[in-house]
Amino acid sequence: MDKYADIRPYNDNEVADAVARLVADNAFVDLIAKHNLPSWVAPMRFLSRPLVRWQLQRKWGNVASVRQVQLEVVHYLEHIVKTTTSKVTFSGLDALDKDSAYLFISNHRDIVLDPALVNFGLHQHDMNTVRIAIGDNLLQIPYITELMRLNKSFIVKRSAKAPKEMLRALTQLSAYIYDSLDEGHSIWIAQREGRTKDGHDQTDPALLKMLQLNGRKQKKDFADYVRELKIVPVSISYQYEPCAQAKAKELYHKKHHGEYVKQAGEDIESIVEGFTTDKGHVHLAFGKPIAHGCDTPEDLAKTIDRQILESFYLHPGNYIAADHAEAIVDTESADVKEFAERMNLIPEHLRDLVKAIYAKPVLRKEEMQG
CATH class of the missing domain: 3.40.1130 (Glycerol-3-phosphate (1)-acyltransferase)
Known part of the structure; x- marks a missing residue:
């Protein structure tokens, strides 16, 4: 008895059937079309679905392991x-x-x-x-x-x-x-x-x-x-x-x-x-x-x-968000300007929260080092 059948990954002998179910799944085919076909083609299901299925079958049809x-x-x-x-x-x-x-x-x-x-x-x-x-x-x-x-x-x-x-x-x-x-x-x-x-x-x-x-x-x-x-x-x-x-x-x-x-x-x-x-x-x-x-x-x-x-690798943005830019870069550097530009693209009410995501590893390392 396969005691892990309901949670385990597929075995080799189940791969071909799983691929066939994917190719037959309209929701999956439409997702592929949305992200891979020209925007004017994707909504035209009568055209996009056969085209995507043909591509999937060509690429995945022989996958069996x-x-x-x-x-x-x-x-x-x-x-x-x-x-x-x-x-x-x-x-x-x-x-x-x-x-x-x-x-x-x-x-x-x-x-x-x-x-x-x-x-x-x-x-x-x-x-x-x-x-x-x-x-x-x-x-x-x-x-x-x-x-x-x-x-x-x-x-x-x-x-x-x-x-x-x-x-x-x-x-x-x-x-x-x-x-x-x-x-x-x-x-x-x-x-x-x-x-x-x-x-x-x-x-x-x-x-x-x-x-x-x-x-x-x-x-x-x-x-x-x-x-x-x-x-x-x-x-x-x-x-x-x-x-x-x-x-x-x-x-x-x-x-x-x-x-x-x-x-x-x-x-x-x-x-x-x-x-x-x-x-x-x-x-x-x-x-x-x-x-x-x-x-x-x-x-x-x-x-x-x-x-x-x-071992967490700190990038320039981590230091900049923690107001420690001087630790690695000149405050007028391209890194500082780029980070500021990225923050400006974030809605103002979310900006401090996003900045805190980047700052947290720096601040926690400092706490750990005492």
Whole structure:
């Protein structure tokens, strides 16, 4: 019996059928048309749909394995890196064992790009790509589910509400992560539920308690079990914060109205914006496997946070937003002028919130250094 069938990524023998469902999905085809065909053609469904289906069939018709899917994704990522970043750099990968499976726990700034760029770095260093944890809140649209599970994503059942149902889902998830690692498959999971909206990257101990559920079943001490998982913190730093204005809008709305309810399709818009907008220099710092400082979930959370914060790459905009421009650039430099121009494009009532996103890592590093 396949005990993970409802949450795991697709296997090779399921790829062809998943691709066929995508090609047949009008919503997916219309999305492709909107972003790839001339604006006058896309709304003409009788013309755009057959054209897009023909293109998809030509490109994906012979794809029959997860590896083939991932090689196509790499080509797309190379295009994104080339057209929407000035460069993407990595540190720490050379110190990792290419033959080991790791549990990568990273800060979370962009819904899809964060794990995609982790995979990009691993691929460039001839390491196996990760299985990606993704919340079921993002899987309300059938074609998103197909795309994610084709690309080695597994499902985190956030929608489970009843205590017994929630415990069952978390126990299954904990076991799946352990078994994946045990079978040699690395895992990526964000340090908390949802993206960081205010620039304050912080690990949720509840995530680490979930990991321990399987360890408790095996009657293993928390610290010993954590060492088995080979947790590697990853710090992702974007020169230009993805969806900064949308994040600030959500914070502003919560502050002034008490809550923020996402509109239908808002997550899809965030994913597209993350892919298409200018990100400048992106740096991913891979930390060291955690072997100490992990006797409790709270201790482990602090250890992960320390590595992520220490290795967080600070861009000129981070210093400028924190009013520390003199630390790296002349106050009349192009960096200062460009940052000011970017801030001027943000609605005035959101500007301080966006600025705070950039400033937070600098201020937290200062606090840490005392």
